[in-house]
Amino acid sequence: MYSESIIKRFRNPKFAGEIKNADGVGEEGNIRCGDIMKVYIKVKNNKITDAKFKTFGCAAAIAASDALCELSIGKTIEEALKITKSDIINLLGGDVPPIKHHCSILGVETLHKAIENYKTKS
C-alpha cells in the first residue's frame, strides 16, 4: 500500500517530539477518523527555526507530519503559510494513496493553527 519513501520516513521520523517553550502550537484532527496532529514551531525574526510534531495516526499521517516539519524549517511565516498538500505529497515521493491525501491536508491545517497561535502570542 505504501511506497518505500513513506515507510522510511514513518519508521525514522526526524522531527518527532515536542518543543519546550515553543512559539506556536497547533492541534488539528478528528479522533473518530483516527488522526490527530500536533505541531510545535520555534520562530525567530519571522522565520521558522525549528518544528516538531506529535501524531496519533496511520503511517501516512506520521510521514506527512514529518515532511511538514521539514518543509517548514527555514521558511518565513508567509512562505510557510503557502505550503500546500501537494508540497507534502511531493516530499513524500509523490506516491501517496488517494485515501491518504487527507493526512497531508491535515498537515497544512495543523501548521496554520500553529502559526495562528504564534501570531496571537507575539
Next chain:
Amino acid sequence: MRVYLDNAATTKVDDEVIKAMNPYFNKIYGNASSLHSFGNEAKNALENSRRIIAEKINADTSEIIFVASGTEADNLAILGTAFLKEKGHILTTKIEHPAVLETCKELEKRGFQVTYLDVDKEGFIKNFEDNLRKDTILVSVMHANNEIGTIQNIERIGKICREKNIVFHSDCVQSFTKESIDVKKMNLDLASFSSHKIHGPKGVAALYIRKGIKLKRIIYGGHHELNIRPGTENIPGIVGFAKASQLLNKNEIERTTKLRNKLIDGLLKIPDTKLNGSRERRLCNNVNVSFKYVEGESLLLYLDEKGIAVSTGSACSSQTLEPSHVLLAIGLPHEIAHGTIRFSLSKYTTEKEIDYTIKSVKEVVEKLRKISPIRR
C-alpha cells in the same frame, strides 16, 4: 525473527496437506463428472473428501457441498434461502463477517427486512428471541467471531430456530477444527466452513445443508454438487481441505490455548491496555487487545518492521475511515477501536515467538506513545 500471528486471515498450508494434494494435479487429474476411469478416480477422491468433512461435523455425506470460498458458502446459504422464500425477515448480528453482512444488506435492497442484533461488551448476542418475528425466514449467527474470538451459544440459538421452524445458518469458518462442531447437537440447518483458515489450500470451502433444507441456486451451470453449485470440482483443493480438517489434535489446541493466555497476560502488563472479547468463551488462537493512545496501523507497521505480522481494527486501511464494525458493536469508543490489534496464533506458533512478540509490542507501544498527542 519472523513471526506470523495473522492466522485468522489465512494460514500456512500443512506439509501433509500438500503431500495429499500433489497427485491430484498431474496424476489423478480427471473431471469428477466424466464417465471414464480418469473421471472415476477423481470422483472417488471427491466423495472420500466429502465423507471426511461430513464425519468431522457429524453430518451425512449427502449434506456437504463444496464451494470456492467461505464467502461463497455464506452467500449461497443466505441468498439461496431468501430467493427460495421470496420475501420475509432475516435475523443476523452486528458482528458478522462482511460475507454475511453485505449479503444481508443486498437483500434489504431487494425487499427483505433484516434485523442486526446488538451484542454485549464481550460480543455475545442480546435479545435474540425478542427479535424473532412471525415472518422470520432465516437466522444467521456466526459461531466464533473472526476479530475478537467470542464463541456464541449456537446450540441454544439453533434449538429455538428448530422449534419455530426457522432456517438457521452459522458461519463456522473461524471455529472449524478449533472448536468441536456437531451439526445435530447444535441444531444447524446450514453452516459454512473454509479450508485456508485450517492450514488447507485457498479457494476451497464447504457448505453443510441439512437434509430437507432447500436452497435456490445462485450460480447456473451443470449438475455438480447436488445440483446446487455448478462448476468443475477443485479436486486437489478439496482433497487438501479434507486432509487439513483431520490434522489439528487436542494437544495442539491445548498448547495454542496456553500460548494465547501467555500472550494475553503479557500484553495486559503494558499500561492502558484492554482485552476485547470474552476471556472464557474465546477461540483458542485469538488475542485482541486495545492499546490506548496509539493508532493500530502504525503499531502494525512497526511490528512488521520487527518481523511480526498482525492485523488491526483501525480504520486507516479502510475506505470509509470507520474502525471495525465489531469493535464499535462491543461499545469501544472510536479512539480505542483505532488502537486495536488482533494477534491470531496457530499450531506452529512457538513460545519463543510469543516472548519476542510481547517484548516487541511493549517497545513499539512505548515508542508510539511518546509521539502521541492524545496522551496527556
